[in-house]
Amino acid sequence: MVLELQEKLGEAIRALILKNYALDLPNVSLETPPDLRLGEVASPIAFELARRLRKAPKIIAQEIVTGLGAVEGFSGFEVAGAGYINARLDRLAAVCTTASEENAHLAAPGTEGHVLVEHTSINPNKAAHIGHLRNAILGDTFVRLLRATGFKVDVQNYIDNTGVQVADVVVGFLYLESKSVAEIRALAADCGERAEGTGSHTAGIDYYCWDLYARTSQWYEQGTVEEKEARKRLRYDTLHAIESGGNEIAKIADLISTAVLRRHLETMLRLGIEYDFLPRESEILHLKFWEAAREELERSGVLYEVTQGKNAGCWVMKRPGSEASAEETDDEAKVIVRSNGTVTYVGKDIAYHLWKFGLLGRDFGYRPFFRYADRECWVSTEHGEAAHPHFGGATAIYNVIDARQSDPQANVIQALRGMGHAAAADHYTHFSYEMVALTPRCAIELGYDVAPEDRTRPYIEVSGRKGFGVKADDLIDKLIAATRAEVDARRTGGIGENAEAERQKIAHQIAIGALRYFMLKYTRNSVIAFDFKDALSFEGETGPYLQYAVVRIRNIYRKGGTTPEAALAEFAKQAGQQVSESASQRSTAAARDGLSQYLSGEENEDIWALWLRAGRFSLVLEQSIAASEPAFLAKHAFQLAQEFNNFYHKHHILTEEDPQRKVFLLATAAVVLRELIKALSLLGIESPEAM
RNA sequence: GCGCCCGUAGCUCAGCUGGAUAGAGCGACUGACUACGAAUCAGUAGGUCGGGAGUUCGAAUCUCUCCGGGCGCACCA
Incomplete structure (x- = not known):
């Protein structure tokens, strides 16, 4: 409006x-x-x-x-x-418009194209932690915003299943723990049995690997010089075996990474986060994506060979911004192909992004991997099924990757531009965000050794290699326990036969609401200094505050024996009369009567403000997408809830004596309810029936 | 050394393309439950918007500089 x-x-x-x-x-x-x-x-x-x-x-x-x-x-x-x-x-007109705007969305400008959002992308060698939660929640929310405006969006979760991190866990299993393949298989299978959420989330292979990965990382640093050298060799031999594929080591790596990946998908599903496609690095390697990209890179002159200096024997590309500044020497260029002939990460990433835009001339094989309630998530494979959905070939992409990776991201964009793919480069967005770190207090609370010099810092970076951080499932479990205690104390959900299930469901909804709002209320480039006190808070600017406003409104209709829909219908009837009357008696002061009087005057200013806020939704949605900033919508929803709570205390609806004003107040609440539920659902937050 | 980000109330953060008296939440203190459930609301205290200079009719917002903090700058992924 x-x-x-x-x-x-x-x-x-x-x-x-x-x-x-x-x-x-x-x-x-x-x-x-x-x-x-x-x-x-x-x-x-x-x-x-x-x-x-x-x-x-x-x-x-x-x-x-x-x-x-x-x-x-x-x-x-x-x-x-x-x-x-x-x-x-014209307040009366504005109110009538807002009341009737059931689904006032933007006229999507880019509905003809299709958008690809990549998020989550956790290395499949350990449990997800709070930093990954921020990534996934930001990405998933942005996807919801795009879809709400009419874009066709594919969600991808890139899986680096052939990197050193996976190799490290394989080394840990084989050489540190001397586990047999059968034992590893059993551990991975055990994880599958708990898939339905019946068992503990904290006994899976992802948790096991969390500790193993940290121990292996330490192991590399220990021992004599000779031992360290031998371990390092072990590490790279394992890595190379995994990259080449078709051997026993690669099979073990695949077993582990696939099992951990399933755990990640389960964890994210607890938050309502789903994916369409999981492209894996193993296929990028085996399907020779790089070789295809290399031809074009060389042809366009982006990639060239260096014959002298420290990069002699390498194939390199210019770094972004270098053409503007003074002559960049080949020593400063970005190495894409090492002197031993292997390709670096950025090289593979360039190939992958050519594929994303449909510019590579090759495709993955596809097979179904993970079943959601109403759809399938596909994974890349060398030889896939004949019938599969089409991925890639996007007109715009968003990569949800933390700010530390902005340099490599810029390299890929630079390469695309250099190859003449200007449109692709222009529609490549690095959706960057700052990390989630721990406050020193929180780290100490968790039992980690915190160096004295770190204790005075504002925050400490989490590290998978050190096993330092808060695991996603631990946090979710903690939140659910806290909300469940609160729900029990309030006897929410009645005392009937279904009370137990009801309470568990509500506790879950509130816990997820709290978590998602917590991750979304900060703007992207603000570092979140994580603390359980803040994350477990349910008062003030939190998800539960918003959900509570929804429940309050629902209770009004429940107690009043009516529904929001009926209230709006009744209001429309009255408003219709109002409009026709004022149209026929334009010259008279008809506006002083009827609905208009409820929208003017000092004592009604808050009501008008509430309608106005409700009518700002599409404006906020547009700004939120333009700035790639889900926090804007989160703030909007909070302000709407806050203004409603204010209104709720000031105007008692059900005891209102003027019947026409009562209809108006009920319609006001109905519009707020509609807008709140809409905003919350875009934030991925459910609106409970009771609290 | 180079690049990017941040510095706003005791704490955690908003503040849209420069615009009319700088806003929330938490914490502190005062109050409000026999009315739609207080996971709420009202009120009070609390700010040289890191320092300085510049551009402008006008700067928390743009430019420069300095100070302080963070993160990147590998033939690691």
Whole structure:
């Protein structure tokens, strides 16, 4: 509602400026006044024009206000302050529009293309931790936002199943623990049996590997010089065996990484996060993606051989920004192919991204891997099934990868651009975010040894290699236990036969709501210093606060013996009468009667503010996507809930004596309920029936 | 050394393309449950927006510089 009106006003002002001053402004800046008493939309455009027109802002503003005349949806314009143009909405019309806008979404500008979002991408050699949760929740939420605006989105979770991290765990199993293949197989299989959430989440192979990985990493550092050398050799021999494939070591690695991957998918499913496709590095290697990419890289001159200097014998590419600055020497260039002929990570990534945009000329094989309630998640394979969905060939991609990887990401973009794929490079977004770290207090609480110099730091980086961090399932379990205790204390969900199941379900919904909101309330480039106190809080700006507002509204209708739908229908009937009356008696002061009176006056200002906030949804959604910032929507939902709670205390709906006003108040709550549920579902937060 | 990010109330963070008296939550203190359940609400205290300079009618927001903190800059993935 607000978005459409703003666009309309901007267009009207722009046309007027073109007509009056012969100036064509690309966009007219519009903002929200600090106080509702000043109006709902404001423009400081007169200040911008003052210089070019050599005229006082106030005079320009006055000329614009006079020239604007009537604009549909607005009740008037005025000049305020030193030259602001303040616009007042036609409140009754705005309320009627908002009430009837069941699914007011954006007219999706890019529905013709298809978007690919890559997120989660956890190395399959250990349990997921809180940093991975931030990644997955940000990515999943962004996917929901894109889909809500009409984009076709594929969700990919890239699996690096051939890297050193996997090799390290294999080394751990074989040489540190001397486990047989059968034993490893048994451990992996055990994990599958718990898949339905019946068993503990904390006894799986991912947890086992968490510790093993940390121990193996330590093992490499210990022993005599000769031992260290031997262990290092073991490590790289294992890695090479895994990369080549078709041998016993590679089979073991695949067994482990696949089992851990399943655990990750289960963990993420607890948060309502699903994937469409899991491209794996093993297939990128075996299907020779790199070889295909290399040809084009060489042909376009992006990749070239170095014959002298420290990179002699390597094939390299220029780093981003180097062409603008002074001559970059080959010593500073990015190595893509090592002197021993093997390709680096960035090289494989370039090939993979050519595939993402449909520019590689090769494809994966596909087979189903993980079953969701209503669809299948596919995985890459060398020889796949004949019938499979089509992935890749996207027109725009978003890579949810933490900020530490911005350099390698920039390299890939640089390569795409160098190969002449400008459109692809332009639609390649590194959706970066800062890490989740632990506060020193939290680390000590968890029993880790914290160095004295680290104790005074604001936060400490988590590390899988050191086994230092909070595991995702541990946090989720802790949250569920805390919400369950709260639910039991409040006797939520009744005392009937289904009480137990009901309470467990509600506790789960609240726990996930708390977690997702916690990860989404911070903007992307803010480091989250994790602390259980904050994460386990259910008061103030938290998921449960938002869910509680929803439950409160639902209770109003339950107690009142009606439904939100009925309230809105009743309201529409009244509003319809209002509109037709005022249309037929335009000259009379009909607006003083009926609904309009509930929208004016000091004591009703909060109600109008609530409707206005509810009507801002599409505007916020647009900003949220444009900035790739889910936090904007999270903040919007919180503010809506906060304003509702305020309204709830001030106006008691069910005891309202004026029947027409009661209908209006019920409709107000119904619109807030609709908007809250909508926003929460985009944040991946469920709206419980009771709390 | 080079690059990116951050520095706003005691703590954790918002602040949209520069705009009208700088906002939340937590914590502290005062109050409000026989009305739609208080996982709530109202109120009070608390800020030289890291320092300085510049651009501008106007700067938390843009530029430069300095200070402080974080993260990247491998023939590791």
